[in-house]
Each structure stands twice: as C-alpha cells, then as structure tokens.
Amino acid sequence: MTPSVSTLLAFASVLGCLPSGSCLSRVKMQMERIEQIGGEEIADFSKLRVRKYNRTVFALDGTLDLLKDLDSSYEFSVRVAYSTMGNNQFNEYPMKVPRKTACQFMVDEYADFQYMWANCSNLPQLAKGTKRYCPVPKGAYWIRNLVPDASFIPPVVPVGLWRMTWEFLRPSDVVVMQLRFFYRITKGM
Secondary structure (H helix, E strand, C coil): CCCCHHHHHHHHHHHHHCCCCCCEEEEEEEEEEEECCCCCCEECCHHHHHHECCCCCCCEEEEEEEEECCCCCCEEEEEEEEEECCCCCCCCEEEEEEEHHHHHHHHHHHHHHHHHHCCEECCCCCCCCCCCCCCCCEEEEEEEEECCCCCCCCCCCCCCEEEEEEECCCCCCCCCEEEEEEEEEEEEE
16 A cells, blocks of 8 residues: 555544534544654655645645555554644544555555545546455555545534544554644534
8 A cells, every 4th residue: 555545544434433413513634744663665755745825825836755565564553643632632532444455555545535536646546346456556646625525424523623543553563654743623604
C-alpha cells in the first residue's frame, strides 16, 4: 500500500468504522500536518504538505515516493489519539484499525474509500470486487488539492485536535516507520 493511500485511508478506515447516526450539525475535518518518523528507506513523505487551498479550506498537496514494493511482508496498524484541550497532550482513543498485511489492507479497506482521492491523485484504483492486490508498486504518487470528505465521520466523534498514527511493521513486530496525521474536527453549519 502506498503511504499516500495510508494517509487518506487512515482518516476513512478508522473514523469510518464508528456507528453512523443522524447528524444535526455538519462535521468538518481540517488537516493540519503530516509527520514521518523513520522509514526513509521505505517511503519519502517530505514533499507531501497540507496547504491552505482558500480562506477556509486546507488541502493535501504534493508527491510521495514509495521506494519499495509493499508486499505481505509489511503490516500496518492504525491508532488514533485525541487532545481534549488541543494542546498536543494526546490520549489514545478506543478506535483503531487492527494489524493487517499491506495486501490484505488494500482489498479490505482501501477499495471502499478510494473514491475520496480518485479524481485528485494517481494512486492505484481497484476494481470493485478485487480479491487480491499485491504488491503495492513502488513509484512516485502525486496528490493535488485533496480536501478530505468528512461525511463519513459520525456525530459522536468529539470536536478537537486528533492524531492518527500509522505504524509500518515487519512480522517480527519491529516498527520500521510511523506516519502521524494531525487534523481538527469541528461541527457547525
């Protein structure tokens, strides 16, 4: 799975697994920043940025380089944390995406949420009903003006600052890379 896919799927798969409900006020997601910790031999996220698209909207823009094919020897785990006061003191939240191989993740999670970046990136598109996609090919993947669609976020998710951490692991439980996505959830008209 490409790391840019990770970025967007993290939002979709972790928050999308909550029970849905009717929403009286509109939920909005504003990306703030992305951090890569280690894993420079796997991927380079340094050219992927959150930028101001207009006066009120922030967008994901840039290029990421996947330096290795991601096959079943790579596993992913996603955790989210919430800062109640927005002061970067995060507490783990009880929602996550359990550990899956890159190939399993592409079929189980990625295919359901790829519509979010289909028209603004060159990320792989999986046909509906795909049973296997492996390995995720190395290469340069671009994303242009991606504004996350927050319609999948249920109203029970509290407003505030959130951090989503993607861990890239080897089967020996060695964390080879972490991606941290910081975003703010707001509600309003």
